[in-house]
Amino acid sequence: MKEHVARRWKQFVVAGAMTALVAGMGSTLPSALAGGTIKADEDKWISIGMGIRTSFNSIEGAAGGHYSNDFKVDNARIYINGQIHKYVKFTFNTDCFNCNVGGGASHFGGNSNMGLLDAIGKFEINEMVNLWVGRTLVPSERGELNGPFYHATFDGFRTPFNPADFSGNFPSGPNGSPNGLTGVNSGQAGLYGRDNGAVFFGKIHPFGTHLLYVASVFTGARGGPNPTGSLLYAGRLQWNLLNDEDNPGYYTSGTYYGTAGDIFAISGNVIHQKDGAGNIVTGNVSDYTGAIVDLLVEKVLPNNMGVFTFNGEFKRYWANYGTGAFASGDCFCIFNGHSWTVYALYLLPHEVGIGRFQPYVRFVSIDPRYSAMRQEFEYGLNYIISGHNARISAYGRYGDIDTKGFAGNYGPNATGNKADSFHVALQLQY
Numbered sequence: 001m002k003e004h005v006a007r008r009w010k011q012f013v014v015a016g017a018m019t020a021l022v023a024g025m026g027s028t029l030p031s032a033l034a035g036g037t038i039k040a041d042e043d044k045w046i047s048i049g050m051g052i053r054t055s056f057n058s059i060e061g062a063a064g065g066h067y068s069n070d071f072k073v074d075n076a077r078i079y080i081n082g083q084i085h086k087y088v089k090f091t092f093n094t095d096c097f098n099c100n101v102g103g104g105a106s107h108f109g110g111n112s113n114m115g116l117l118d119a120i121g122k123f124e125i126n127e128m129v130n131l132w133v134g135r136t137l138v139p140s141e142r143g144e145l146n147g148p149f150y151h152a153t154f155d156g157f158r159t160p161f162n163p164a165d166f167s168g169n170f171p172s173g174p175n176g177s178p179n180g181l182t183g184v185n186s187g188q189a190g191l192y193g194r195d196n197g198a199v200f201f202g203k204i205h206p207f208g209t210h211l212l213y214v215a216s217v218f219t220g221a222r223g224g225p226n227p228t229g230s231l232l233y234a235g236r237l238q239w240n241l242l243n244d245e246d247n248p249g250y251y252t253s254g255t256y257y258g259t260a261g262d263i264f265a266i267s268g269n270v271i272h273q274k275d276g277a278g279n280i281v282t283g284n285v286s287d288y289t290g291a292i293v294d295l296l297v298e299k300v301l302p303n304n305m306g307v308f309t310f311n312g313e314f315k316r317y318w319a320n321y322g323t324g325a326f327a328s329g330d331c332f333c334i335f336n337g338h339s340w341t342v343y344a345l346y347l348l349p350h351e352v353g354i355g356r357f358q359p360y361v362r363f364v365s366i367d368p369r370y371s372a373m374r375q376e377f378e379y380g381l382n383y384i385i386s387g388h389n390a391r392i393s394a395y396g397r398y399g400d401i402d403t404k405g406f407a408g409n410y411g412p413n414a415t416g417n418k419a420d421s422f423h424v425a426l427q428l429q430y
Contacts (some may be wrong), residue, residue: 002405003191047303051075051149051429060231060419073099074425075129075148077117089122091136094190109291117192122249128202128300132249138195140269141235142294142314143341145195145252151347152311153380154393154425158364158401160335162271163221163232164190166408167332171222185333187224195219195232201250210240212251218258224332225278225285227323232273256298257347257387258307263298278321279331288323288334305393307347314340323370326411335410337368347384355385355392364401368410378402392426 037047053074058067059087061218076096095117120134137145140162148156151377159163165187189195197218204211213236220232236250243261256263256320269292276288296309319336350356362378380395403416 002096012419032321043086044084045080046219048184049081049430050078051077051427052077053148053425055154055423057421057423059421074188076114077429078114080104087123087125089124091120091122093118093119097174097191108370109199113397126202128204130249132199132201133197135194135196136191136199137193137251138162138197138232138271139199139201139216139234139250140266140271140290141292141315142252142254142296142311143313145192145250145253147251149429150251150253150388152309152426153360153362153378153382154391154395154423157256158362158376158378158406158408159186159313159339159341160259160337160366160368161407162193162274163273163288163334164218165193166334167191167221168194171219184347186223187226187399189332190218190233197232197251198403210244211234212238212240212250213367214238220273221276221288221332222234226273226275226282227281228274230274232271232276234269234271235375236269238265238267252296253388254296254311255309255347256347258298258300259382259387260298262300263296265296267290267294269294270420276285276332277319277332278335279325279328279333281330282324282327284321284325286319286329286351301349304348304349309345309347310342312340312342314338320369323412324407325412326370333408333410335366335368335409336370337366339364341365343378345382355383355390358382358384364399366401367404369373371414372404373411374401374404374406374416375399388427389429391427393423393424393427397421 006339037045039045054072055074056071058069060067073096078094079090081089094114097115098113107169118135120132120136125129139145143151143159144162145157146167147158168189169191171188195218197216199214199216201212201214216234218232218234220226222229241264243263245252245260245265247261262355271290273288275285278285292313292315295312299308301308316338317335319334322331325331341362341364343360345358347358348356359381364376365373366375367373376397376399378395378397382395383392385391398418398420400416402420403419406412
């Protein structure tokens with residue numbers, strides 16, 4: 001135990017030294033613009049931007065305590081947005097889908113092919129009435145709607161995935177199966193939290209507060225447990241009791257670094273699809289329902305004492321397909337059980353070099369119905385240079401979420417020991 005503690009402190013000190021070095025060097029770096037907007041007139045324009053996230057990861061192995069060490073490109077995105085009419089806009093975004101997961105000989109460049117992330121047609125009439133159609137984020141908890149670039153921490157996705165994140169692709173065959181046959185695979189339900197569908201949303205301001213409503217319908221899981229084509233429905237209510245949040249559409253952020261003033265926002269989310277989980281091969285098919293509550297509290301402390309931020313989330317999923325669904329490898333065995341996470345961050349008031357330090361802690365607990373519980377403690381330090389547009393993060397973890405399986409290993413045979421990991425990450429976007 002002492003050895004583990006000593007190692008974590010050494011790693012944390014090294015991360016702090018590296019971040020401070022970058023802060024000192026950064027004060028001499030020239031600024032540069034990496035994108036912009038072209039306007040034809042007030043109602044017609046197009047903009048282009050970019051975003052990259054890259055990390056160094058050192059993870060304790062199962063045998064002998066040895067650590068793996070590698071550098072990764074987590075995201076490499078191109079953003080294109082535009083407007084062609086006063087009420088009509090569009091979004092077209094790409095990402096490097098295989099930069100961090102491998103590709104193989106069938107992919108161009110082995111593991112670096114770019115792909116379609118978002119393709120959204122937007123009819124934005126006024127604050128209360130808006131419609132987005134195409135490929136977009138399925139409305140769910142704040143952690144999902146933050147996306148990777150607007151989380152309060154570098155890796156915000158530590159609780160079980162919803163169908164569009166649990167899946168690895170979009171339906172392509174006549175019945176949603178990659179090969180066009182029914183019941184011979186585990187199904188597909190989207191990628192990176194995106195699915196093909198329509199989202200209706202708007203905002204009202206009862207009694208001086210701010211209430212965002214979102215209602216949507218998507219393709220959801222197709223093939224696998226759902227060969228008949230039932231759709232997925234998702235809704236969200238977000239109530240801001242203090243200041244409002246200014247985000248595109250129904251998207252969210254995990255922190256505003258004090259720029260939005262005091263925030264107290266509580267939200268409820270429901271996702272449902274008939275025959276949305278299980279294994280049609282073994283006959284273990286179930287409806288899927290997810291209920292989620294999330295909370296954001298951000299307080300700008302008086303007398304220039306910094307900014308305190310708290311995020312909390314509770315998930316309860318019902319997908320009662322039974323343990324028999326794991327008998328073959330064709331199961332769309334989405335999480336069934338409950339999970340929760342809380343994290344607190346403190347943004348120091350004064351700049352050091354070109355940015356401000358933000359220490360934080362986080363705890364995650366995942367309790368599947370058909371598998372073993374897994375938990376994780378995370379401690380870290382963000383160096384905020386330009387909000388979400390330029391940030392360096394150094395953090396460590398201790399737990400068994402990764403060793404027992406995080407993305408989809410919620411079967412009865414999941415095992416794993418608690419392990420340490422250490423990460424240094426960079427995020428840039430414009």
